[in-house]
Amino acid sequence: MTTANTATKTATSYHPLLRWIHWATAILFIAATLIGFYCGLQQPGTSPRRELLEVHKSLGLTLFFLAILRLWVRAATKVPPEPGSSSPLVLAAARLNHWTLYFILFLMPITGYLASAAGGYSLRYFWTFSWPRLVDKNQALAHFAITAHDVVAYLVYAAVGLHVAATFWHILVKKDETLSRMWPSAPAAGSIGDRQG
Numbered sequence: 001m002t003t004a005n006t007a008t009k010t011a012t013s014y015h016p017l018l019r020w021i022h023w024a025t026a027i028l029f030i031a032a033t034l035i036g037f038y039c040g041l042q043q044p045g046t047s048p049r050r051e052l053l054e055v056h057k058s059l060g061l062t063l064f065f066l067a068i069l070r071l072w073v074r075a076a077t078k079v080p081p082e083p084g085s086s087s088p089l090v091l092a093a094a095r096l097n098h099w100t101l102y103f104i105l106f107l108m109p110i111t112g113y114l115a116s117a118a119g120g121y122s123l124r125y126f127w128t129f130s131w132p133r134l135v136d137k138n139q140a141l142a143h144f145a146i147t148a149h150d151v152v153a154y155l156v157y158a159a160v161g162l163h164v165a166a167t168f169w170h171i172l173v174k175k176d177e178t179l180s181r182m183w184p185s186a187p188a189a190g191s192i193g194d195r196q197g
C-alpha cells in the first residue's frame with residue numbers, strides 16, 4: 001500500500017498541502033505588506049489609498065484563514081527532521097524565526113481587523129460581501145489596534161527579510177537541502193493524520 005510505505009519513510013520535506021499554502025502565503029503576504037506600506041504613506045481618505053486598503057484588508061483576512069488551515073495541516077502531518085548540516089545555534093534561530101512568522105500571520109490580521117471594525121470602517125471582501133463587525137465602534141480600541149498593527153509591521157519587515165536572506169544563504173553558501181524541504185515538487189511526506197516518523 002502506497003500510504004503505508006510512505007508512512008514508514010522518514011519525511012525529507014513538508015506535506016504537499018503545507019508547501020502549497022506556504023508559497024500562496026508568501027505571495028499574498030508580500031503583496032499585502034507592499035500595499036499596506038504604500039497606504040501608510042498616503043493621507044487618510046484619499047484615492048487610491050481607500051481602494052487599495054480594501055484589497056489590503058481582503059488579502060489580510062485571506063492570510064488569516066490560510067494560517068489556521070496551515071497550522072492544522074502542520075499538526076496533522078509529519079514535519080521533516082531539522083537539517084543535520086546546521087549548528088544548534090542556527091537551528092534555534094531558524095525555529096525562532098519560523099514561530100515569529102506564525103505569530104505575525106495571526107497578529108497582523110487580528111490587529112488590522114480590530115482597527116477597521118472598531119473604527120467603523122467597511123470590510124468588503126474583494127468587492128463581494130461585507131464581513132460582520134464583531135466589535136462595536138470604539139475609537140480607543142481602534143487607535144490601540146492600528147498602533148499595534150503599525151509597530152508589528154517593523155517586526156514583519158525584519159522577520160521576513162531575515163527569512164528570505166536565510167533561504168538565499170542556504171541556497172548560495174551552504175548549498176544544502178533547505179529549499180527542497182519546502183519546494184512544491186519535492187517528494188511527498190505522508191498523508192493527513194500520519195504523524196509517525
Ligand code: HEM
Nearest residue numbers: 032033036037040057060061063108109112113116150153
Ligand atoms: C498578514 C496580514 C497583514 C499584513 C502583513 C499587514 C501589513 C501592513 C503594513 C506593513 C502596513 C503599513 C504600516 C505603516 O507603515 O503604517 C499596514 C497598514 C494597514 N493595514 Fe494591514 N496588514 C495585514 C492585515 C490587515 C487586515 C486584515 C486589516 C483590516 C481588516 C488591515 C488594515 C490595515 C490598515 C487600515 C492600514 C493603514 C494603517 C495606517 O494608515 O496607519 N491589515 N498593514
Ligand code: HEM
Nearest residue numbers: 025026029030074098101102160163164167178179181182
Ligand atoms: C520569497 C519568500 C520566501 C521564501 C524564499 C521562503 C522560503 C522558505 C523555506 C525554504 C522554508 C523551509 C525552511 C526549513 O525547512 O527549515 C520556509 C519555511 C517557512 N516559511 Fe518561508 N519563505 C518565504 C516567505 C515566507 C513568508 C512571507 C512567510 C510568512 C509570513 C513564511 C513563513 C514560513 C514559515 C512559518 C516556515 C516554517 C514552516 C514550518 O515549520 O511549518 N515564509 N520558507
